[in-house]
Amino acid sequence: MDVLVFTDSGMIEELFETIRRSRSVRLSRLSCASLKKRVKEAEPGAFLYVDICGFEKKQRENVLRYLKNYGKKPYGVIDREGWVEDVGALFIEGAGDYIDPRRCARLTIERVRRAAALHPPPGSNAQGRKKEALRTGYILSGSDWQKIRPGKEYTFCLMYIDLDGKDRLKRNLSDDLISEADAGFRSYVEKSVAKSGGMLWIWNDFEGVVLFGFDGKECPAVLMGIRLMLSRTIYSVENSHFNVSLSFSIALHLGNTVYRRFGETGTIVSESINTVFNLGRKFGADGGFYLTRQVLEFSPPAVKECFIAAGRFEGFEIMRMRLPVSPARTGK
Amino acid sequence: MRVSARLTGLAVRALAESMDVHTMIQLARRLIHNYDLFERTGFPRNISIPNKDAARQIVGDMKDEELFLDFIIHLVRIRESGFRGRKYRIPYLREILIEINNSGLVYDKVQMKFFEDSSIVTTKNWGVLREQEEYIFTFLRLDIVQSSRFVRNHNPEEVEKTYSDIRRMVQEACEKRNGRIWNWEGDGVLVAFHFSGRNTNAVLSAMEILHGLYVYNLMRGGAEDAVRVRMAVDSGHCEFRHRFDEIDNDTLKKLEAVESYNTNPDSVTVSSNVYMYLDHLIVDQLARLTEYSNPPYYSYELRWER
Numbered sequence: 001m002d003v004l005v006f007t008d009s010g011m012i013e014e015l016f017e018t019i020r021r022s023r024s025v026r027l028s029r030l031s032c033a034s035l036k037k038r039v040k041e042a043e044p045g046a047f048l049y050v051d052i053c054g055f056e057k058k059q060r061e062n063v064l065r066y067l068k069n070y071g072k073k074p075y076g077v078i079d080r081e082g083w084v085e086d087v088g089a090l091f092i093e094g095a096g097d098y099i100d101p102r103r104c105a106r107l108t109i110e111r112v113r114r115a116a117a118l119h120p121p122p123g124s125n126a127q128g129r130k131k132e133a134l135r136t137g138y139i140l141s142g143s144d145w146q147k148i149r150p151g152k153e154y155t156f157c158l159m160y161i162d163l164d165g166k167d168r169l170k171r172n173l174s175d176d177l178i179s180e181a182d183a184g185f186r187s188y189v190e191k192s193v194a195k196s197g198g199m200l201w202i203w204n205d206f207e208g209v210v211l212f213g214f215d216g217k218e219c220p221a222v223l224m225g226i227r228l229m230l231s232r233t234i235y236s237v238e239n240s241h242f243n244v245s246l247s248f249s250i251a252l253h254l255g256n257t258v259y260r261r262f263g264e265t266g267t268i269v270s271e272s273i274n275t276v277f278n279l280g281r282k283f284g285a286d287g288g289f290y291l292t293r294q295v296l297e298f299s300p301p302a303v304k305e306c307f308i309a310a311g312r313f314e315g316f317e318i319m320r321m322r323l324p325v326s327p328a329r330t331g332k
Numbered sequence: 333m334r335v336s337a338r339l340t341g342l343a344v345r346a347l348a349e350s351m352d353v354h355t356m357i358q359l360a361r362r363l364i365h366n367y368d369l370f371e372r373t374g375f376p377r378n379i380s381i382p383n384k385d386a387a388r389q390i391v392g393d394m395k396d397e398e399l400f401l402d403f404i405i406h407l408v409r410i411r412e413s414g415f416r417g418r419k420y421r422i423p424y425l426r427e428i429l430i431e432i433n434n435s436g437l438v439y440d441k442v443q444m445k446f447f448e449d450s451s452i453v454t455t456k457n458w459g460v461l462r463e464q465e466e467y468i469f470t471f472l473r474l475d476i477v478q479s480s481r482f483v484r485n486h487n488p489e490e491v492e493k494t495y496s497d498i499r500r501m502v503q504e505a506c507e508k509r510n511g512r513i514w515n516w517e518g519d520g521v522l523v524a525f526h527f528s529g530r531n532t533n534a535v536l537s538a539m540e541i542l543h544g545l546y547v548y549n550l551m552r553g554g555a556e557d558a559v560r561v562r563m564a565v566d567s568g569h570c571e572f573r574h575r576f577d578e579i580d581n582d583t584l585k586k587l588e589a590v591e592s593y594n595t596n597p598d599s600v601t602v603s604s605n606v607y608m609y610l611d612h613l614i615v616d617q618l619a620r621l622t623e624y625s626n627p628p629y630y631s632y633e634l635r636w637e638r
Contacts, residue, residue, distance in 0.1 A: 024555065223547050230543040230634070234536050236613050245613050302550045324634050327619035 002026045002043050003112060005078075006035050007051035012078060015101050016049075022109050036066065039073055045301045047096070047116040048075040053083060068094045074116045091118075139256060143215040144197060153258045155214045157221040157295065158272055159198065160251040160280035161189055161228070162207035164287055169206075169242075181242070182206055188239050192231075196224040202265050202273075209276065214254065219298035222291065225250045226306060229289050229321060251280035252291035253316075254298070275314055283313045289321035333459065335395050339431045343400075346407060346424040348387035353380065355415065360390045362406060363399045401437070401446045401460060404428060409444060442528035447510070456512050458526060461572045470530040470567040470606060472511065472523040472538055473587050474502060477560040477597045479519035494559055495519075497548065505540040509533035515576040522576075522584070531567060531609040538563045538600040539617075539632060546598075546634060564591035566603040590629065594621070599633035 003025050005016060020027050030038050032054035039048065050067065052060050060083065067075045076097030077090060084090055087098050097115035099107070141147070141154035148154060163169075163185050170178055182205065190200045193210045197220060202209040212221040228250060236246045255272025275292070284290040296304055296319060310320035347356060353369070360367040373389045375381045381389075394403040408429075411422040429439055436453055437446045437460070448459030461467060476482070476498065483491050495518075502521055503513060510533060511523045525534045541563065549558040568583030595601040602610075602618060604627045610618075618630040 223550065226550070227543065227547050230546065231540070233613055233617055234540060234543075237532065237536060237611050243611075243613075245616070300551050300553065302553055302555070306550070323637050325637050326616050327635060 001113070001116070002028065002046035003049065004038060004042055004046055005029050005049045005051070006032050006038070006054065007049075007078065008032050008054045009051060009080065011080065012051065012101055014105065015078075015099065015107055018106050018108055019112060025109060025112070035063065042073055043304065045116075045304075046073055047112060048073050049078055049097070049099070050075060051078040051080065053078075053080045057083075064090075064093075074118070076115050138214065138216060138254075140216045141213040141259075143213055143218070145199065145213060148213065148259055150260050150264075151258065153256055155254065155256050156259075156272075157212040157214050157219050158253050158255060158257070158276040159193070159210040159212065159221050159225065160207070160253075160276045161210065162249050162280055164247045164249055166206040181240070184239055185248075188235060189228075192228060193221075193224055196220040198224060199262075201262055203262075207280075209273065211259075214298075217298065219254065219295050221252055222295060222299045222303055225252055225289050225291070226303070226321065230324060247287045249280055249284050249286055250289040251276050251284055252289075252295050253279060254292065254295050275316070279313055279316075279318070283311075283318065284320075287323065289323075291319055291321075293317040293319055333401065333432075333435060333437065335400050336431070336435070339428065339435075340391055340395065342424045342428045342431060343391045343404065343407075344384070344387045346422055346428060347391060348383045349424075350407075350420050350422045351415075353383060353386045355420075356383075356386050356390055359406060359410070359415065360393070363402055364393065364397060367393075398462075401432070404432065405444050405446070408439075440527045445527060447527055450507055450510060454507060454512065456514055456524075456574060457572055458510075458512065461526070463574060464571055466569050466571050467526060468567065469570050469583075470525040470534040470565065471570075471584065471587050472506065472525070472534045472563060472565050473584075473591045474521045474523075474538075474541065474561050474563045475591055476519040477562055482559065494552075498545070498559065498561075501544045501548070502541055505537045505544065509537050511537055524570075531565075531606045532611060532614065534565045534567075535600070535602055535606065535610060535614055535632070538565055539614075542598065542600060542632070542634065560597040562591055562595040562597055563600040564595050564603075565600060565606050566590065567606050594623075594629065596631070596633070599631050602630045602632065604628050604630070 001024060003019055005027065007029065008031055016027060019025050032051065035050065042048070048067070050063065052063065055063050064077070074096045076099060077084065077095055078099045078101065080101055082100060082102075084098065090098055096118040097111070138155040139153055141156055169181060173181065185206060186200070186203050186208065189208065189210065193200065196212065198210045198212045200208055201211045212219070228248070232247050233245070236244070240246045253272060253276040255270070255275060257270035257272050258268055260268060279290055279292070290310060291307070293316065296307060307319035307321055310318045312318060351359070357367060357369050360369070369381060369386060369389060370377045372393060373381055373385060391403070394400045407422050407425060410420050411425055414420065432439070432446060436449050438449045439446055446460055448455060453459065486494070499516065502523070506513065506523045509525070510527055511525045513521060514524050515522045523534070523537065541561070545559060545561060549555070552558070564587050566583060566587045570581045570583055571579065573579045590601055590603070601621065607615065607618065607630050618632050621629045621631050
């Protein structure tokens with residue numbers, strides 16, 4: 001969890017001492033002047049503590065109004081001088097915490113967590129995310145396939161998956177073995193994604209696209225992608241039949257496309273399909289799991305810790321999964 | 333296993349048409365010590381018993397002694413490797429195996445044993461292991477770390493749901509690899525693997541459980557409230573008992589000690605006698621635990637790029 005403290009005073013160091021020592025919280029101390037810029041950049045799920053006395057008296061009302069209406073982040077107010085007259089109103093208007101350092105010596109992690117949960121910002125719970133998603137222009141396809149009709153456009157979570165080193169395989173295997181390997185890989189992908197409601201949509205020569213319905217609340221494809229990445233050794237041992245370590249690359253993107261049945265997708269023109277193909281084929285390195293950042297907004301908060309920034313591609317911010325490595329590579 | 337009349341008939345014909353009475357008796361004595369065909373049939377010893385009568389008596393006795401499947405396995409072995417230096421062509425064996433398969437048992441060619449088809453039925457003894465007989469197993473033991481604290485810090489509904497999710501995860505990972513859950517102790521489980529590939533299957537099951545739990549914890553909120561487990565895999569002899577509390581076995585005691593005292597949370601410890609049978613792709617994922625040199629132990633955990 002990120003906790004951002006906006007203050008220009010050194011007097012409240014002691015207040016955050018416990019938080020600073022905690023491994024589960026990342027504490028950042030920032031200047032009051034950087035408030036608006038930093039709030040925009042803050043990770044979803046971050047909690048802000050704003051030292052209201054760090055602002056000019058005439059600015060303080062504006063700062064509270066900004067936090068209430070535009071900040072979209074849960075926040076608490078630090079009031080070193082007892083400036084706030086009606087503390088109750090502060091809570092009604094959306095603050096999660098109020099601290100008067102003269103009365104509170106040290107904050108606990110439990111208090112920060114409860115404060116963060118008091119007024120979840122729009123988009124932080126499933127219903128809120130759904131409202132946000134609709135406002136953003138997504139055409140929700142639902143969490144199952146009941147409402148999806150061929151020929152209509154929907155928002156899907158598109159997963160591109162590709163077996164690494166397929167050229168090497170093709171050089172070394174007979175045609176029969178190649179088609180057997182392709183069918184085996186396809187069947188493995190098909191069965192795996194079906195557990196999370198995914199449906200194999202396009203498949204050709206060891207690579208394909210899987211569609212996951214999108215209900216505006218959750219994106220189960222991310223967890224499925226992580227699971228697939230972790231299970232590559234198991235796949236190599238149990239399913240590949242070639243006694244070599246096989247790996248695959250995954251790309252994930254949230255976007256719109258017209259839906260047609262498997263095998264009837266050849267004439268679809270869709271920017272989202274191009275994006276996910278290009279992300280997997282051109283941007284991603286072999287063995288990687290890449291996704292466009294917006295997908296993470298619809299994943300459980302802890303999932304974000306598994307991904308690191310990997311640059312920009314076709315106007316999207318790209319994240320890459322931190323990969324598991326074998327003991328030899330960790331030096332153990 | 334209930335042996336149908338058709339299956340009995342096929343076995344009698346297979347035996348009668350493939351060998352003479354003397355060889356049949358030698359074969360029967362492999363399974364029933366001092367088998368006396370004359371005494372069992374009532375034929376005087378100075379009269380030769382017709383092939384078909386001998387075969388019918390032997391197959392019937394095997395059924396009565398619950399040795400029918402072992403007898404069929406002997407026939408399969410004889411067809412493949414001969415008997416007392418001579419080769420035999422055993423007819424109807426394919427039909428016999430299909431018939432047994434239809435009754436819910438699968439033949440393991442590597443181990444040369446029958447076991448139940450787990451897509452139809454799942455029992456602790458794979459439908460074939462006998463009470464109080466000793467077999468070689470590979471065991472996987474899993475323990476939930478600090479389960480008392482978890483129970484204390486969560487409401488009963490959440491505890492029940494979490495434990496039931498873990499049980500489902502373990503069951504799915506192990507039973508699809510022909511493992512059998514022998515015992516749940518609230519916060520721990522013991523799974524047995526017996527048939528071919530049992531070492532690989534046990535380790536892969538443990539790896540899958542670890543991966544599944546990692547993803548499960550991500551859904552629950554990550555490291556702060558994670559459900560953590562320790563797992564250990566070892567193999568050895570053990571007497572089969574339907575009642576788990578009647579099993580008193582050194583392999584299991586050693587396994588429990590390794591899991592409890594020498595295994596880190598979120599990891600799997602693998603003994604050297606399991607390790608030596610593993611595929612090189614799995615071996616590459618294991619690190620040798622330096623604190624144990626004789627015998628060595630190996631560990632699997634999720635290690636992340638820095």
